[in-house]
Amino acid sequence: MLTPRVAAIHDLSGFGRCSLTVAIPILSAMGLQCCPLPTAFLSTHTGGFEGFTFLDMTEEMPRVAAHWKSLDLRFQAIYSGFLGSVRQIDIVEAFIRQFCREDTIVVVDPVMGDDGRAYRTYTPQMCAGMARLAELADVITPNLTEAAFLLNKPYEELPKDPEGLREIVTALSLQGKRSVVLTGVSLQAGKTGAMCYDAATVQIETVQTDFVAHPLHGTGDVFASVLTGALVKGDALVSATAQAAEFVRLCAVRTVEQDLPLREGVDFEPLLGLLTQDSLRKATAAEKMS
Numbered sequence: 650m651l652t653p654r655v656a657a658i659h660d661l662s663g664f665g666r667c668s669l670t671v672a673i674p675i676l677s678a679m680g681l682q683c684c685p686l687p688t689a690f691l692s693t694h695t696g697g698f699e700g701f702t703f704l705d706m707t708e709e710m711p712r713v714a715a716h717w718k719s720l721d722l723r724f725q726a727i728y729s730g731f732l733g734s735v736r737q738i739d740i741v742e743a744f745i746r747q748f749c750r751e752d753t754i755v756v757v758d759p760v761m762g763d764d765g766r767a768y769r770t771y772t773p774q775m776c777a778g779m780a781r782l783a784e785l786a787d788v789i790t791p792n793l794t795e796a797a798f799l800l801n802k803p804y805e806e807l808p809k810d811p812e813g814l815r816e817i818v819t820a821l822s823l824q825g826k827r828s829v830v831l832t833g834v835s836l837q838a839g840k841t842g843a844m845c846y847d848a849a850t851v852q853i854e855t856v857q858t859d860f861v862a863h864p865l866h867g868t869g870d871v872f873a874s875v876l877t878g879a880l881v882k883g884d885a886l887v888s889a890t891a892q893a894a895e896f897v898r899l900c901a902v903r904t905v906e907q908d909l910p911l912r913e914g915v916d917f918e919p920l921l922g923l924l925t926q927d928s929l930r931k932a933t934a935a936e937k938m939s
Contacts, residue, residue, distance in 0.1 A: 653725035653881050654682045656717075656748065658741055659870075660731060661687045665694035666914030668730060671870040678921040679878035684724070686713055686744070688737055696866050697912030705733065710740045714747065724748055728877045729782070730870065731760040733770065738778035745785045754880050757786035758873040762794045765804040787848075788828045788880065789821065790873050796821060796831060811836060815853050818846040825851060828886050832872060835860065842894050847886040854887045858894045861901035867914035872897050875924065884930065891933040896923065 655676050659668035669685050676683040688710065692702040727748060729741050745755055759779045761771050771779075776798045783789050783799060796817055797804040807817065814834060821829040829846040834855065836842075842857040872893045879889035900915040907916050923929050 652680065652682045654684055654723065655726040655728055655877065655881060656684050656686055656724045656744070658686045658688060658727070658729040658732075658744065660689040660691060660733070661685065662691045662694040664692065665696070665698070665866070665912060666917065667694045667696075667867040667870050671867055671914075671917070672728065672730075672874045674918065674921060675871065675874040675924060676878050678924040679875070679882065680925075681725075681878055681881055684717075684722070686710060688731075688733055694866070694912075694914075697910070707734065707737055707740070710737065711743075714740075714744050718747060722748075723750060724753055726754040726756060726877055726881045728756045728758075728873070730758045730873065732775075732779070732782075735775055735778045738775065738782050742782050742785060745782075749785075754877075755785060755787045756790070756873065756877045756880070757783045757788075758790045758869065759783050759795050759799060760869070761798050763792060765794055765797075767794075767798070783827075784823065786827050788830065788876075788886070790830045790832060790869075790876065791821065792833045792869070793817075793831070811855075814844050818844050818853060822846045822848060830876065830886070830890050832869065843890050845886050845890050849886070852887075856887065856890045856894050858898045861898060861905060863901065863905045864911055865901055865904060865915050866911060868897050868901065871900060871915055871917055875929075878924070879930070888930070888933060891936075892929040895929050895933055896920070899923070 657672045661669040673683045687706050689706050690704040732738050762768050780799050818829045818831050825848050828848040831844045834844045839860050840857040841860040844855045846853050875893035875896045876889045879892050900917040904916045
């Protein structure tokens, strides 16, 4: 059996764990071939660093796609994250239409903002473009802020109770056309996780794990990368979500223990063996059965 391929469309930072420096090792550890399509190269990520370099790869992206198409490359997943411009959104939309096959899982992490605010580079036009791109996804992984943008509703008016959250993921599913993993969902004190709408089963389930009360960069990229890898390996949506949430929790605990500066991101590398050995898949499956 050929090793499954994932086309990962993200930026690449030389230092600071995020985007491709997270996606490549995680997907590789899970037994998948990660084929990066960089949207930009930065010396460091932008959170907490000054004077970083930035190389825009927009012009190169269609050339890479054209070469891959000439090689008849086929991908079992297309996985996109933070994008830097409306044009990049259009390029990724064209990439999905060009490379998506019947067996391709399209995962769009609609990275637009957090804590009720859009990131400084995201204009209303870009948010609209991201919503359009997300319509092509089989699975989207928004947080509550991004859910508000996708639904075109004020963040402050989004419900936080279980029934209201169920309404949100149902609305985000576009009448059951796509699966939704709404992240940052906490149903009780000291817990966090996600609520899932599974388009295949039309079921809504919630995953909760212990909340690590410490600010951390890059957890969303870690979560979405593990989720994507688990889906490509054939796991059901809630199982993939449980594995992703547990891996993020373990990484967060280790990062706090190491007392790393916030801007360095989560210290996930020493825990990659858990993904290689399928330890999380077995542990979360056993927990679900108990």
